[in-house]
Amino acid sequence: MYTFESRVRYSECASDARLSLLGLVNYLQDCSCFQSESLGIGLDDMRRNHYAWFLSAWQIEIEDLPRFNTPIAVSTWCYGVKRLLASRNFTISGQDGTPYVRADSLWFLFDTKLGRPIKFPEPQMAYLEDTPRLDMPPTRRKIDVEGDFACAPALTVTRQHLDTNGHVNNAQYIQMALDALEQTGQALVPWRITVQYESMALLHDTVEPQVFRSEGGRTVRLARPDGEPYAIVRIEVRD
Known part of the structure; x- marks a missing residue:
């Protein structure tokens, strides 16, 4: 599990002085990017080897939104790889353990030269660990829409x-x-x-x-x- 600590900045808050939803999602994706850097397979490696990680699906559950200046801990871990999809969990909690957010996500590796998804090369398996999946419903790749709008x-x-x-x-x-x-x-x-x-x-x-x-x-x-x-x-x- 990779974790970084922060505190809710004023620039990340909505008008109610709580973390905005945009700020929340930015924390999640920042956490995965920081983990990539810590493993030596971050942005420079992606540019050098012409690949990128793209999201296929999110599922985000919000228990509460931390207020301005609240210390928080943001964590992520990859718990599974199947065919072309990698599964990754996230949490945001107070440094006292207060749960704020938990999330599940599906990702794929994209070759930016070939313009298509690719299988995971061995260096990318460094993300995979044995931390279990959060107790959440399955994350669906398809959302049905029908009717008037x-x-x-x-x-x-x-x-x-x-x-x-x-x-x-x-x-x-x-x-x-x-x-x-x-x-x-x-x-x-x-x-x-x-x-x-x-x-x-x-x-x-x-x-x-x-x-x-x-x-x-x-x-x-x-x-x-x-x-x-x-x-x-x-x-x-x-x-």
């Missing part, structure tokens, strides 16, 4: 949405979905966020958010102008 205003991808891979960062899709809920008058306080990533949105691409009613919450399809999804984000509330 409300359209939120379309948006254009700008440089602030991009990461080092040159496409929209995974956390930004979640923020787009949350913004779409607010813009259509359907804002929720999330308990569980699940995401299915389908295709890469690039600089100047148009994203058209479509908001569906779903059991226990809302589902947002972030679509291309042709209707195919970049990502599908489901926001569920606590029962």
